[in-house]
Amino acid sequence: MRRIKITWAKPGDILGYPIFRQDGAILLNTGVKLTREYIEQLKSLGVTHIYVQDDISQDIEISDPISIQTKIEALRVIADTYHRSCKGLSLDVRALRKIVDDIVDEILSSEQVLLNLRDIRSFDNYLFSHSLGVTVLSIVIGKNLNRDDKFLRDLGIGCMLHDIGKLDIPKEILDKPDRLTEEEFGIVKFHTQYGYRRILDQDGELPATSAHVAWEHHERLNGRGYPRGLIGEKIHIFSRIAGVADVYDAMTVDRIYRKAYPPNEAVEFIMGASGSLFDYEIVKAFLRSIAPYPVGDIILLNTGDIAIVVDINREFPLRPVVRVIREDGWEDIDLMSKTDISIVKSLEE
Ligand SMILES: [Fe+2]
Ligand SMILES: [Fe+2]
Numbered sequence: 001m002r003r004i005k006i007t008w009a010k011p012g013d014i015l016g017y018p019i020f021r022q023d024g025a026i027l028l029n030t031g032v033k034l035t036r037e038y039i040e041q042l043k044s045l046g047v048t049h050i051y052v053q054d055d056i057s058q059d060i061e062i063s064d065p066i067s068i069q070t071k072i073e074a075l076r077v078i079a080d081t082y083h084r085s086c087k088g089l090s091l092d093v094r095a096l097r098k099i100v101d102d103i104v105d106e107i108l109s110s111e112q113v114l115l116n117l118r119d120i121r122s123f124d125n126y127l128f129s130h131s132l133g134v135t136v137l138s139i140v141i142g143k144n145l146n147r148d149d150k151f152l153r154d155l156g157i158g159c160m161l162h163d164i165g166k167l168d169i170p171k172e173i174l175d176k177p178d179r180l181t182e183e184e185f186g187i188v189k190f191h192t193q194y195g196y197r198r199i200l201d202q203d204g205e206l207p208a209t210s211a212h213v214a215w216e217h218h219e220r221l222n223g224r225g226y227p228r229g230l231i232g233e234k235i236h237i238f239s240r241i242a243g244v245a246d247v248y249d250a251m252t253v254d255r256i257y258r259k260a261y262p263p264n265e266a267v268e269f270i271m272g273a274s275g276s277l278f279d280y281e282i283v284k285a286f287l288r289s290i291a292p293y294p295v296g297d298i299i300l301l302n303t304g305d306i307a308i309v310v311d312i313n314r315e316f317p318l319r320p321v322v323r324v325i326r327e328d329g330w331e332d333i334d335l336m337s338k339t340d341i342s343i344v345k346s347l348e349e
Helices: 036-044 068-087 093-109 126-144 149-160 166-168 182-189 191-200 208-215 237-251 263-272 278-286
Strands: 003-006 026-028 047-053 298-301 306-312 321-326 331-333 343-346
Touching: 003 298, 003 331, 026 047, 047 306, 068 093, 068 126, 068 149, 068 166, 093 149, 126 149, 126 237, 149 208, 166 191, 182 191, 191 208, 208 237, 237 263, 263 278, 263 343, 298 321, 298 331
Parallel strands: none
Antiparallel strands: 003 047, 298 306, 298 343, 306 321, 321 331
């Protein structure tokens, strides 16, 4: 399968990966043949990209450490948790622990995890899919830092809830289509303290370290973050990991006020901020966790050719195997062996 812009979709295309709703329900499943109506509906819902199966991409497989069932359940638990917290009800801590355990188990049991699939986005609720995206990426980073089970589970719970304080921020500010004023941004910053409080209010049923993720995930290594301007190791390791995952996830998704950055550009930004905004060791583990040119994506080569990413070279993820599309067919080229060919850019846009 491959990933295409919704504007490129045509009736008859076969969906390669499900489209989820905010509560985890599946709107359109894998294998569905798209009709003009479906395509129009997806566009009007704000879906920007889909995975399709077609002749040219038939044999391209995108491995994903997290099963679709687990994702559906995770989105459901996140939605339920946020709704309960909003109403002042106690959280279903057992369900939360169970789903984080499942995510950790799936990540630990997949041999080499390099996140390729860019699907854990429900288009209608940024907060829920973002929470899941940050959780999965943080746990993979934690695994690549060789941390143990308990570490990954507590980290995961913190990430699932890291933005729960946004429940206390007025919707008009969160959904504002243009730049926030300084005053509005000052209000948004409070989601960190509010989140910390909401988690601690759970009668000690949740790990205190997980609450720190809510409080500190916008702190930065050099002290330029918020709310407290903590420096270096004063920031809990969970929060330093979640901070990287949070920025990556936020950058690679379309927001009302700006387009998504392609993964390679977000990776470059984070690499560039290694040692200043972000912990060097964590960035190193992050780079082993994410494919800058994910399998199934369409890219432009310096030869002027357009290609689909077919496979990743783990040691050199910037030089994947690509399928060059020609008028009369296609050719697979391993960019590791053709050093004169390079990737100009992702054709995300
Ligand atoms: Fe946040
Ligand atoms: Fe966030």
